[in-house]
Amino acid sequence: MNNKLFLIIGLFALCISCSPSIEENKNEKIVIFDEKDLPPAIALKGKKYNFTEFLDPKRILCVGDFLVVSEKSNGDLLHILDMKSEKHIRSTGKNGFGPGEATMAWTLERGAENGSFWTYDLEQKIASMYAINDTSKLAQKQLRLGEIFYYIMEMTWASDTSIMASMVDGNDKYFEISLQGDTLATYGTWDSMIDRKDIPFNVISSIHQGSIKASPDKSKFIIAGRLRDYIDVLDKSSGKILSIRGPINEIPEFEVDYSQGYPMASIISSRRIYFGSYAGKSLIYALYVGKDYKQISNPDKLNKVFVFDYQGNIQNNYELDYQLSEFTVDEDNGIIYGLTVDAEPNVVAFKIPD
Incomplete structure (x- = not known):
């Protein structure tokens, strides 16, 4: 009987030690995991396509049965691919400074209208909406954003009339901003991410x-952090943030550089962590790199995709056989699409097992 009791206690202790640790305060919950907390890896074999219409793809977005791929070249900014027929349908996004034109597609975002998507021109501070079935190369709609958008670091749509953004300065992490530039709400603070109190925000x-x-x-x-292995999850209705940290949970080595007359981060570590994320209906997908930037195209230790639910529980751990620079997910058909990092970058598809 005693031996059985000790065995049960031992197994219980083992389960505790293998579970992610959890910390919680008023506005933030922190879940810390490491490699041993990941489920067994599932290898996914990619199908690489040979679309010849783009030379240097930058971003990728799933819109129904179509993919939108943005281009770094000076031609048309965007390409639309029909993944059912596996054909390039057309290019769009006329490059220029005129009405309906843009000079870059810094981001790709899903639109509220069926078959629509948005891009953001970082240079002109213009948001442009396009539609899959529109044969014009000009944007259907454009919004020229206000002066405050010159201080934005990252952003996405928060509603039809507002943006969720992070700013280049200040302690507040995330801002909801109206299209007129008014701050509607703020969420979280940067000083919660580091113990030192002498570091500028x-x-x-x-x-x-x-x-x-x-x-x-x-x-x-x-x-998802590019330099630190963390994923913040903001619940807009409650205002609370879940911070998922791992599998290393290290702050990159850095120095505070004042050579320009104001504090800047001088990153010593060259490790890249997450190459993007995807917010699904009930799941979060994060593309994990976890190696030196100079070794990104190295065929050893290729990408993984970690999958979490919105409570921070690890659901899946996928190993890919291609190195990716960007990815998107077709949740309806169970496919991860990515852009390869190799001599001939193109689209690659990974079927998610049932």
């Missing part, structure tokens, strides 16, 4: 940079 935000993504219903917003 803009330096803290710099080492925690990452793209903001919105769930389809705009109720959740996530950001």
Whole structure:
């Protein structure tokens, strides 16, 4: 009997030690995990396509049965791919400074209208809306954003009339901003991310940079760190933030540089952590790199995709056989699409097992 009791206690202790640790305060819950907390890896074999219409793809977005791929070149900014027929349908996004034109597609965002999507021109501070079935190369709609948008670091749509953003300075993490530039709400603070109190807020935000993504219903917003292994999950209705940290949970080595007359982060570590994230209906997908930037195209230790629910529970751990620079997810058809990092970058598809 005693031996059985000791065995039960031992197994219980083992389960506790293998579970992610949890810390919680008034406005933030922190879940810390490491490699041993990940479920067994599932290998996904990618199908690489040979679309010849783009030379240097930058961003990728799933819109129904179509993919939108943005281009770094000086031609048309965008390409639309029909993934059912596996054909390039057309290019769009006329490059220029005239009405309906833009000079870059810094971001790709889902639109509220069926088959629509938005891009953001960082140079002109213009948001442009396009539609899959529109044959014009000009944007259907454009919004020229106000002066405050010159101080925005990352952003996404928070509603039809507001933006969720992180700013280049200040202690507040996330701002909901109207299209007129008014602050509607703020969420979280950067000083919660680091124990030292002598670090300027803009330096803290710099080492925690990452793209903001919105769930389809705009109720959740996530950001995955490029330099630090963390994923913030903002619940807009409650105002609380869940911070998922791991699998290393290290702050990158950095110095505060005042050579320009104001504090800047001088990053010593060259490790890249997450190459983006995807906010699904009930799941979060994060593209994990976890190696030196100079080794990004190295075929050893290729990308993984970690999958969490919105409570921070780890659901899946996928190993990919291609190195990716960007990715998106078709949740309806169970496919991860990415852009490869190799001599001939193109689209690659990974079928998610049932």
